[in-house]
Amino acid sequence: MRKSLLRILDLICEGLGHEQGYFDDELSKTQLLSVNHHIPCPNPSLTLGMPEHSDPNLITMLHQCSVPGLQVFLNGQWMNVEPLPGALIVIPGLQLKVITNGKFSSPIHRVMTDSEEARTTIGTFLIPSHDMLIEPAKDGEGNPPVYRGYTYKEFFSTFTGSNCDADTALGCFKNKA
Ligand SMILES: O=C(O)CCC(=O)C(=O)O
């Protein structure tokens, strides 16, 4: 999974004009594997499997099982991400948004519960090393950086301190327009 994500990141580099391997080392140092098990809820309107959030890391790969539940917030409404057999979902994280100076966005998503079936998913998260300086990569187009540099440690504590609200956390690292 790490190899596939690094390949995808290299394709992103190619598209944006950054050198190959830009994300290979400290920016993707840690790989976290997380298994989520959501038990059924007879009345799914009463609880969410996972509340709405953007992933705070660099990039995520998710294997959802055959039970639906993942939703993404798109054009002002929640859309179901239907499970496809054998498909893996790639979710750009907030660090990818910052490093690409906002060219990539990090989608808000959440998990609904199912009334009858349990849902087990596996996520792989690539995470920068804690002391790594994160900043928009120079894009050769002379666009001013939207965000100031920070360490991932600093970002993560701001993110958790703002109730995991992406806009609030990112707002703390925005340069004045
Ligand atoms: O279980 C899922 O479908 C999504 C999990 C997720 O969004 C996460 O772990 O960040």
Ligand SMILES: [Fe+2]
């Ligand atoms: Fe997520």
